[in-house]
Amino acid sequence: MVTIGDVARVAGVSRSTASYALSGKRSISAEVRDKVEQAVRDLGYTPNAGAKALATSQTQVLGLLARFLEDEFAPAMLQYILGVTNEARARGYDTLLITDEDGVAALRRISESRMVDGFILLNVAESDDRLGFLRAASQPGTLVGLPGDPTGLDVFDLDFVAAGRLMVETLHELGHRSLILVSQPEHVLERGGAYVSRLANAAQQRAAELGVELHHHFGASSQPQIGVELANLLDAHPEATGLLLNNEAAAAALPNVLQSRGLASPADISVIGRYSDDFARTFSLPYSAIDSAADELGRRAVERLVSRIEGTVDAESPVVDLFAPRIDDRGSTSVPPTRQ
Amino acid sequence: MVTIGDVARVAGVSRSTASYALSGKRSISAEVRDKVEQAVRDLGYTPNAGAKALATSQTQVLGLLARFLEDEFAPAMLQYILGVTNEARARGYDTLLITDEDGVAALRRISESRMVDGFILLNVAESDDRLGFLRAASQPGTLVGLPGDPTGLDVFDLDFVAAGRLMVETLHELGHRSLILVSQPEHVLERGGAYVSRLANAAQQRAAELGVELHHHFGASSQPQIGVELANLLDAHPEATGLLLNNEAAAAALPNVLQSRGLASPADISVIGRYSDDFARTFSLPYSAIDSAADELGRRAVERLVSRIEGTVDAESPVVDLFAPRIDDRGSTSVPPTRQ
């Protein structure tokens, strides 16, 4: 293994000079710098990460805590993860991916062993037991997902309240007066996926304000159940002309359900979903949808975390950044059909 | 920060004794051990990972190199990743997730800075430029995905040759004599996704041996193109009674295509796909399919890598482990329809 001692020897300088020449933390004559850089190249020197971490108390590693809820749409998580890892690299950090069942224990272990400089928490729950520890940890942490009490922590999330309102308003403006909203399974909500109820409650309230009828249902997360449920909902509410889907599996199942009933969207029914553009393209998801903006959220969370780590941000000003929802129009909404 | 020095002081022993008491690397009197363990608990001591890595040259971290090919089915990658991280934790390792665009540079950087004890490479290409470096690296590495030349490296992959044969044989036995095979886009193949052609070639050859007609097509990776292509294929080969899909997007698009043509599976056409059970359940993928066994492959790769790291495996015996394909029966195959 080639060390900075080897570099110093070959360059004919002291180890400290070699170190400073590489870090640029004090002024170095051009001549010495060139010799050091040449030695680095000749020897193929790469600093030892463990030694550097020990000396500086900085690892250049971010801890990414993922959390997979049963019945939730796991594949969507990949986009958050990629948003984080890519932005981290762009800022000079690597990413430790932590998927331990017990998130609190993992957080404690990683934090106390000083393996990372900061944490990103994914899929933060309404009442998330990881937050208490995170607030007291020696490393800063940033949340993707809004908890009930975000005190003292930076938070990034889609604005699910605005999303619920936007869905209802969009169809109301087109003339719809009776809608069905299909959420993710109630399990998800019970396990802390509060975004499900934030969207649903906001939609309910906005519907009430606008005099729109809204039937809310927690759908299953997979076939064939969700297909059956959708069919039942359409049977139960024949007057509904709009369908709002905060449930990826429902969006995937809907084309078959509509086709087997001889219905077309938007001619017979308008549809707005909530999922990423990536999924829409890969799977047969032909509906206008509010993008979940996973990679953008991951990106912002990392940007903020790195600012905290590097001390370029006021320690006393945690931010709650709720991303404004935007509908990707895929042509699945229109005025409601005229009844005879 | 509480160090082993603090533990030693509180326990009333030397630092070396405290260290040995915790590692168990030499015999310690029960009394001393108890005092040390009590001190650890009282102080909440966790060893500093960087210091440990520097002293032992072991990080207890695995490097996981993911690689995302355009036009390939990215979400499937998550299952490999989870298989790896979960198994790694079970064996006492954390996982550094590396998604750098330039895999070779990343491998070099991570390897030479000694951030990890070993590597898992995902989505290994036929001619993968990361392998040369990996063979020479000071850490062992294990591949998920079979390259053209696996010399010196442990490899884990689904047996795509057997998969191609199995698809053809299964339908041949039921009486089918004309089949269509839809592969992933040719881009994937060109960028090194040799599994696409291994499956296709094996299917072609087996079909020839059995006197079965097989029409092979590289399909698009997303809607609406793949839907159109499927419809065109069915038009072009009206005599075909079986459809083999090595293309997730095609499987997702097929239900609509069949329904709009008034066809049902398996009554009118038998279908066998190749994707994970997880995806089948989440999306409307009602077809019998060869499971991609992503988590199992990740698991095996980690198991092997850890054996190499911990020296419990003969350094001279790299293994190529091809997982035997298995069809998850979802009832989409039967005897071909009788023509009148």
Next chain:
DNA sequence: CTGAAAGCGCTTACAG
């Protein structure tokens, strides 16, 4: 502008 030395927090031969 440069060097000699201490220190980061561990582990592990070396002595006893």
Next chain:
DNA sequence: CTGAAAGCGCTTACAG
């Protein structure tokens, strides 16, 4: 069975 000391490979005050 236990302790004092050296060493892992860096960085960074301290001196000059």
